[in-house]
Amino acid sequence: MRWKFLALLLLLSAGSQGCQKEAASPAPPVPPAPVALPALPAAQGAPLTLALHPGQPGRPLPANFAGLSFEMGAITNPAYFNAANPVFANLINGLGPGLLRIGGNSVDRTAWSGQARRATTPADSITTTDVDRFxxxxxxxxxPVLFGVNLAARDIPRATAEIRYVSQALGPRLVGCEVGNEPNDYHSNGIRTASYTPGDYVADFNAYYAAIHPLLPGLAFSGPATDLSGNWASTFAAGTAGKINLLTTHFYEAGPASNPSITIATLIGLPARDAAMSTTTSALAQAANLPYRVAETNSIYGGGKAGVSNTLAAGLWGARLMWQLAAHNAAGVNFHGGGNGAYTPIALVNGQFVARPLYYGMLLFKAGSQGRYEPVDLSITALNVQAFASLGADGSQTVTVFNFESATPVSLTVAAGQAVSAVAMQRLTGAGLDATDGITLGGQAVAADGTFSPASTSYGASGSSFVVNVPAASAVVFTCK
Incomplete structure (x- = not known):
């Protein structure tokens, strides 16, 4: 009987422990109730319609589309391209993995010394000290870097020695080489006589290529680094077939900066001109079976015009130009700048690197160019309003809308072409088209350390149609899912 009693005790004990364990098990967590998104604001402004076409995506938008261009002379300034300038590096990195071009007019006005910089070194020399610091x-x-060499001097051995040293110093960060800058203007710059032709430039380029390419066979070449005047680009593409990897052109909206008739209205009122330039360049590149990049561009040539090139209007213009080029299959665009010039995207002011309005325009393009280019149809209007879109891999659509009107808000009825449950947006705003500071994207300014943390506001939506308001003198980028 004793063993039966012990067995009963063990059985009761086990049951008691099982009950205790079951009682101690926590109740499963209750999932939080979904947060209801606020409704989109009611329509306010001139009514327009925008139709999206998610079923007709175009080519992928390159991640390295946004780039910067600087004068060769900038690398001789210790205050500029210096590892001790993290703010400058942060500002450049904030634009993404684009392309950093070093060239400009000063590439043909500087000379490689092949030696360290000394107190007696001429200011127009490029030294090993400069390249090492860069x-x-x-x-x-x-x-990565596209680096130019001097063509004006026709000193092929010196140029070859320079690009070899740059290649050793930069390693894989060097991805391309340009020969000279804007040879179409050599006659007016006193570099060549008026008889200098596109064919002459092709001969010069080929001579440089013959010297450099065997020593650096992995280095890509690009050109002609000219505008679209005459037949410079087409002649160059034909005469260098098989030698170049990228067709590069230059474009400025207007100029010179000293022209008193150039105003904000001049800058923002020429979208058809931008589209025509993009169409022409795309056709040249397609005929040559090459990708193309507008490797130097900005608003007003000659350094830009204060009150025009350093305004919110210039930021909106720059972002629209990027979209015009993206719509015409460009590989990218490089905005020229440096120092404290009116048109520079990143300015050096009293020893501090700061973001100018054009920089915010580049951030706006970055925010809106996700995935593949997507065509849109905006209702016909006399208002200076444009729209562009991209289609993400997850099916989300990101739309950028520009309102260049100084006093007229618009209200867009968007037909998304697919069901939408939420819309997240960021706005590029300032006090007006002529604002030179106080610019924000998504309510945020670029931080003093050069970093930018975008913020967006989300709204609920249902069906495939919704309304987005775009105030005067602003742009909005919104993603609908």
Missing amino acids: AAFVQQLSM
Whole structure:
């Protein structure tokens, strides 16, 4: 009987422990109730319609589309491309993995010394000290480098020695080489006589290529680094077939900066001109079976015009130009700048690097160019309003709308072409088209350390149609899912 009693005790004990364990098990967590998104604001402004076409995506938008261009002379300034300038590096990196071009007019006004910089070194010399300092800075960047060499002097051995040293210093960060800058203007710059032709430039380029390419066979070449005047680009593409990897052109909206008739209205009122330039360049590149990049561009040539090139209007213009080029299959665009010039995207002011309105325009394009280009149809209007879109891999659509009107808000009825449950948006705003500071994207300004943390506001939606308001003198980028 004793063993039966012990067995009963063990059985009761086990049952008691099982009950205790079951009682101690926590109740499953109750999932939080979904937060209801606020409704989109009611329509306010001139009514327009915008139709999206998610079923007709175009080519992928390159991640390295946004780039910067600087004068060769900038690398001789220790205050500029220096590893001790993290704010400058942060600002460049904030634009993404684009392309950093070093060239401009000063590429033909500087000379490679092949030696370290000394107190007696001429200011127009490019030294090993300069390249080493530049290389250390570049290691902090996500952007690779397109580096130019002097053609004006026709000193092929010196140019070859320079690009070899640059290649050793930068390593894989160097991805391309340009020969000279804007040879179509050599006659007016006193570099060549008026008889200098596109064919002459092709001969010069081919001579440089013959010397450099065997020594650096992995280095890509690009050109002609001219505008679209005459037949410079087409002649160059034909005469260098098989030698170049990228067709590069230059474009400025207007100029010179000293022209008193150039105003904000001049800058923002020419979308058809931008589209025509994009169409022409795309056709040239397609005929040559090459990708193309507008490797130097900005608003007003000659350094830009204060009150025009350094305004919110210029930021909106720059973003629209990027979209015009993206719509015509460009590989990318490089905005020229440097120092404290009116048109520079990143300015050096009293020893501090700061973001100008054009920089915010580049951030706006970055926010809106996700995935593949998507065509849109905006209702016909006399208002200066344009729209562009991209289609993400997850099916989301990101739309950028520009309202260049100084006093007329618009209200867009968007037909998304697919069901939408939420819309998240960021706005590029300022006090007006002529604002030179106080610019924000998504309510945020670029931080003093050069970083930018975008914020967006989300709204609920249902069905495939919704309304988005775009105030005067602003742009909005919104993603609908």
